[in-house]
Amino acid sequence: MEETQNTEEKILAAAEEVFMKAGYDGARMQEIANKAEINKAMLHYYFRSKDKLFEKIFDGKVKHFFPEISEELDKNQTFIRKVDFMIDAYISLIIRFPYIPLFVLNTVNKDNGASFITKLPISLIKKISGEYMAALEKGEVRKVDPFQLVISILSMCAFPFVARPIIMQAGNLTKADFNQLMEERKAELKRYLRFILVEGESRI
Amino acid sequence: MEETQNTEEKILAAAEEVFMKAGYDGARMQEIANKAEINKAMLHYYFRSKDKLFEKIFDGKVKHFFPEISEELDKNQTFIRKVDFMIDAYISLIIRFPYIPLFVLNTVNKDNGASFITKLPISLIKKISGEYMAALEKGEVRKVDPFQLVISILSMCAFPFVARPIIMQAGNLTKADFNQLMEERKAELKRYLRFILVEGESRI
DNA sequence: GTCTATAAAAAGATAGAC
DNA sequence: GTCTATCTTTTTATAGAC
Numbered sequence: 001m002e003e004t005q006n007t008e009e010k011i012l013a014a015a016e017e018v019f020m021k022a023g024y025d026g027a028r029m030q031e032i033a034n035k036a037e038i039n040k041a042m043l044h045y046y047f048r049s050k051d052k053l054f055e056k057i058f059d060g061k062v063k064h065f066f067p068e069i070s071e072e073l074d075k076n077q078t079f080i081r082k083v084d085f086m087i088d089a090y091i092s093l094i095i096r097f098p099y100i101p102l103f104v105l106n107t108v109n110k111d112n113g114a115s116f117i118t119k120l121p122i123s124l125i126k127k128i129s130g131e132y133m134a135a136l137e138k139g140e141v142r143k144v145d146p147f148q149l150v151i152s153i154l155s156m157c158a159f160p161f162v163a164r165p166i167i168m169q170a171g172n173l174t175k176a177d178f179n180q181l182m183e184e185r186k187a188e189l190k191r192y193l194r195f196i197l198v199e200g201e202s203r204i
Numbered sequence: 205m206e207e208t209q210n211t212e213e214k215i216l217a218a219a220e221e222v223f224m225k226a227g228y229d230g231a232r233m234q235e236i237a238n239k240a241e242i243n244k245a246m247l248h249y250y251f252r253s254k255d256k257l258f259e260k261i262f263d264g265k266v267k268h269f270f271p272e273i274s275e276e277l278d279k280n281q282t283f284i285r286k287v288d289f290m291i292d293a294y295i296s297l298i299i300r301f302p303y304i305p306l307f308v309l310n311t312v313n314k315d316n317g318a319s320f321i322t323k324l325p326i327s328l329i330k331k332i333s334g335e336y337m338a339a340l341e342k343g344e345v346r347k348v349d350p351f352q353l354v355i356s357i358l359s360m361c362a363f364p365f366v367a368r369p370i371i372m373q374a375g376n377l378t379k380a381d382f383n384q385l386m387e388e389r390k391a392e393l394k395r396y397l398r399f400i401l402v403e404g405e406s407r408i
Numbered sequence: 409g410t411c412t413a414t415a416a417a418a419a420g421a422t423a424g425a426c
Numbered sequence: 427g428t429c430t431a432t433c434t435t436t437t438t439a440t441a442g443a444c
C-alpha cells in the first residue's frame with residue numbers, strides 16, 4: 001500500500017530494527033543508514049544524535065506495545081476472564097514483536113534507565129491488583145498476594161520470549177515450533193491461573 | 205582473609221562486575237582496568253582480547269551459577285518436594301547474583317550467542333521433565349505439559365529479577381524491599397505449584 | 409534534502425622501556 | 427610483570443558542496 005516511504009520513515013523503520021536486535025550499545029549508526037538506504041549524515045540531519053534517535057524509537061514502541069488493554073479489561077465481567085484476556089493479548093502481542101521484551105528490559109536496567117521506566121504503563125499493574133481485590137471481596141477468587149500474582153502472570157507470558165534461544169535449544173525447536181509452543185501456552189497458562197485462583201479452594 | 209589478590213584475580217573480579225552490569229557491548233576495557241587498579245595493557249597481557257576475557261567470565265559464572273541442583277534433586281522423594289527445592293535454591297541463588305539472568309539472556313540472544321547456549325545446563329530441563337513424568341505415572345501429580353511446566357517455574361523465579369527496576373518502581377520499593385519481596389515469593393510460588401500440580405484435582 | 413569527505417572522540421590492542 | 431606512550435580501528439558527529 002504505502003510504497004512511498006519518506007526518508008524520515010525509512011530511518012525510523014531501520015533504526016527500530018537495528019536497536020531492537022542489537023540494543024543501544026550494540027547498535028551502529030552505519031548499519032541503520034545502510035538498512036535505510038541513505039547515508040549516515042542524514043541520520044544526524046533528522047535526529048541530531050544516536051541518543052535522540054533511540055529515544056524516539058523507545059517512545060514509539062512502548063506506545064504501540066502496550067495497547068488499550070486497560071479499556072478492554074473493563075469489558076470483561078469476572079476477574080478470571082480478565083486474566084484470560086490479558087494472557088491472550090499479551091502473548092499475541094509479543095509473538096508479533098518478539099524483540100521488545102528484552103529491549104525494554106535492557107533499557108530500564110541500564111544506569112540511565114530510570115527515565116525510561118516512567119514511560120511504561122506501570123499504572124496497569126496497580127489497576128489489575130485493584131481488580132483482583134474487588135474480585136476477592138466478591139468471593140470470586142482465592143486469597144493470594146496481588147502484587148506477586150501480577151508479577152507471576154507477566155513473568156510466565158514474557159520470560160519465554162527472552163529465553164527463546166535456550167528454549168529452542170532445549171526442545172530442539174525451529175522458530176515456527178517455538179511460536180506454536182507459545183500459542184499453546186496461552187491455554188496452559190489460563191488453566192494454571194484457574195488452579196491458582198479458583199479451583200481446589202475447598203481443600204484449603 | 206585473602207588480602208593478597210594477585211593481578212589476574214583482580215582483573216577477573218573487575219571484569220565480572222563490569223560485564224555483568226553493562227553486558228558485552230556496554231563494557232569498557234578501561235573501566236575494567238580502573239576497577240582492577242591496573243592499566244589497560246595488563247588486560248591484554250593476561251587475556252589477549254576483550255572477547256577472550258568475556259568468555260572466561262561467562263564460563264566461570266555459568267559454572268558457579270547452576271550448582272549441583274541435579275544431585276540434590278535426587279535426594280527429595282516426591283516431585284512436589286523437588287519443585288519446592290528448585291524454587292528455593294533458584295531464587296536464593298539469583299538474590300546472591302542478581303545480574304546473572306539478564307547477562308545470560310543477552311549473551312544467548314546475540315548473533316554469536318549460539319556457542320554460549322551449549323555451555324548452559326540444558327540437560328536439567330529434560331531431567332526435570334523426566335522426573336515429572338515419573339511422578340505422573342505414580343499419580344502424584346495432575347497431567348500438564350511438562351515442558352510448559354518447567355518453563356513456567358523458571359519464568360516465575362527468574363523474570364522478576366530482570367524486571368527489577370520496573371517492579372521497584374511499580375511497588376515503590378527499595379532494593380532491600382525488593383529482596384524481601386523475592387524471599388516471600390518463594391512461599392507464594394510453592395503454593396502456586398501445589399495448586400497447579402495437586403490440589404483441586406477432584407474438581408476436574 | 410542529500411551527498412562526500414572529514415573531523416573528533418572513543419575504544420581495543422600493541423611496542424618498548426623498566 | 428608492570429608501566430607509559432602510541433597505534434589502529436571503530437564509531438559518532440559535522441562541514442561544506444550541490
